[in-house]
Amino acid sequence: MTKVGIIVGSIREGSFSGLWAKQIAELYPADVEVTFVEIANLPLYNQDYDANSPAEYTEFRNTVAAQDAFVFVTPEHNRSVPAALKNALDVASRPWGESVWGGKPALIASQSISGLSGFGANHHLRQSLAFLDMPTVQQPELYLANSQDVFDESGEFKSEDTKAFLKTAVDAHVNLINKLA
Numbered sequence: 001m002t003k004v005g006i007i008v009g010s011i012r013e014g015s016f017s018g019l020w021a022k023q024i025a026e027l028y029p030a031d032v033e034v035t036f037v038e039i040a041n042l043p044l045y046n047q048d049y050d051a052n053s054p055a056e057y058t059e060f061r062n063t064v065a066a067q068d069a070f071v072f073v074t075p076e077h078n079r080s081v082p083a084a085l086k087n088a089l090d091v092a093s094r095p096w097g098e099s100v101w102g103g104k105p106a107l108i109a110s111q112s113i114s115g116l117s118g119f120g121a122n123h124h125l126r127q128s129l130a131f132l133d134m135p136t137v138q139q140p141e142l143y144l145a146n147s148q149d150v151f152d153e154s155g156e157f158k159s160e161d162t163k164a165f166l167k168t169a170v171d172a173h174v175n176l177i178n179k180l181a
């Protein structure tokens with residue numbers, strides 16, 4: 001069973017990123033176990049903690065290590081990656097030499113409530129994942145626009161076309177995972 005972790009870059013209740021992530025999670029095949037990995041409870045990364053890490057860091061690092069691959073679904077904050085998501089990347093990348101991200105194939109989806117679709121966050125995240133040695137799906141790119149218009153009241157897509165497009169990215173992610181396994 002392949003294990004795919006999903007990290008949502010927004011920690012607010014009712015997040016559009018969370019709605020997108022829920023839909024993406026449902027598109028993985030039955031032999032993939034999808035786990036939502038929480039980042040909201042992580043104290044701000046501090047290198048002083050490397051010698052004696054908070055319990056939240058240890059639990060998060062263990063959960064990340066247990067996954068085979070990752071999906072990141074994120075908004076953009078001031079043209080970059082939200083602080084909570086960057087913090088999570090930093091926490092599981094340390095202590096030096098003990099990063100648990102390496103080698104895990106990633107899929108990035110960015111979204112916004114405008115036409116910009118989180119392009120800045122998407123590419124800043126791509127830069128960090130390159131350094132963290134995470135092979136990342138290149139195509140299709142998931143720039144998800146106008147999130148406030150995409151979902152109905154129950155959080156389902158208004159258009160089936162949206163799901164079909166996301167499925168092409170999930171398929172590309174699964175192919176990458178299988179190729180590298």
Ligand SMILES: Cc1cc2nc3c(=O)[nH]c(=O)nc-3n(C[C@H](O)[C@H](O)[C@H](O)COP(=O)(O)O)c2cc1C
Pocket residue numbers: 010011012014015016017018074075076077078079080111112113114116117118
């Ligand atoms: C601190 C902050 C900074 C933001 N910066 C941007 C931005 O740079 N580009 C953008 O398109 N939207 C920006 N937004 C608007 C977000 O796209 C919008 O709030 C979106 O709903 C956030 O995703 P979420 O619903 O998953 O929390 C910003 C929102 C916040 C709270």
